[in-house]
Amino acid sequence: MTEAFRQLGSPAPGGIVCAADHASNRVPDDISLGIPTHLLEDHIAVDIGTEAIAERLARDHAVPAHIAAVSRLVCDFNREEDAPGLVPDTSDGHPIPGNVGASREERLNRFHRPYHSALGEWLEQAQPALVLSLHSFTPRLASREEARPWQVGVLYNTDDRAARIAIPLLAAEGLNVGDNLPYSGRDLNYTMNRHAEAHGRPYLGIEIRQDLAQSPEDHARWAALLANIAQRVASALR
Template identity: 60%
Template sequence: MMIDNLPYRQVAADDLRPGGLLCVADHASNHVPEDIELGIDPALLDAHIAVDIGVEGIADRLARRHGMPAHIATVSRLVCDLHRREDDPAAVPSESDGTLIPGNIGANVEARLDRFHRPYHAALAELIARAQPRLILALHSFTPKMATSDEQRPWEVALLYNQDDRAARHAIRLFGEQGLNVGDNQPYSGKQLNATMDRHAEAQGIPYCTVEIRQDQIGTAAGQARWATLLADVMGRVALEV
């Protein structure tokens, strides 16, 4: 839900400790404002095409229990995908994983960007300037398989990166030491899908980890608590290495 009509909320961000860790969750919400009609079955708002399942609970726990301030989206990626460049047609998607989004066909893209995308990223930039983070964690989740494919995804967690892989390399090793099957730019490649970190981390030389967690790992509160603890530990260790 949006508070004060803002496309984001920030947790534990009022009393920042410069040089710490910061969490960003671009796809944490399935909220659709009342004045926007997507034209889809409402049940789809609980599916991965609308929200990164499990991410909001982890980001909240990282901020409230592990001292990692969080910048969390409060609007569905189907309304405006905050993890896309403004010039990407998928910023206001007309389809997702084989599902047509008829309400977005012919939508006023500029109005959506002005209402959701631009204030989200302006606030994130301001938070980063205040926090001066040593490491940014960009948190996402992925399905065990895509709706358009029968191929199972074996990775329990994955690290995505574009040009700057220095933090990702440490995280891949540390998650592997936990006995996890770790994807290296899988199931998506950060060479193509890394817009938020390209803009706010790589462009400023800030180390980051774009972490994708398989959704069956974090569909429950217990799973989210487990992964919040694991992420706090691994990201803290990565921050000491970069």
């Protein structure tokens, strides 16, 4: 593996695989972001809960996972190569002074390109029935006033095949489900645009509210639920 990602499990043809773009808050020793240490535990640095859920999906539910191994503040894998937020100099109102003047090309070559090249090869070899894109969102942004009541969101861009199946299944579990909320996959969907939509692969973009993904019990519950939903979606798509 490289410092950009790690992979758990081996994908099988016609199976389900998970990609977790923002699962890590790691900052390499040779990179200084210039931010207080406590912010590395905040949503601006990591999608809280997703690493543990992805690990449980791979370990307990036979859903192999491609997991980011560096913080989104170092390099955001779910951004186009020319997107301003790829190496953010601010996030939710917090300045990231260490990224001001940082070499975008160096971050691309060191992190972004290896992450996506490996994910692309993995999916091409496996040809899975469904790609599960796993993210989480904060209940409230510091830079905005409105609360986010959804417990889980389903995101998509132009291919909503899996989303249309998954949304009522999640709602039937008693969840408040956001349909392309808390933000739209039409605006922010790079990894799935590149590795799923561009190849006609069905995908399920999931956003879990972070206050519901805090404990090991939460992680186990979400992993079991998502494995079940993903399998039902994949079966319905066949």
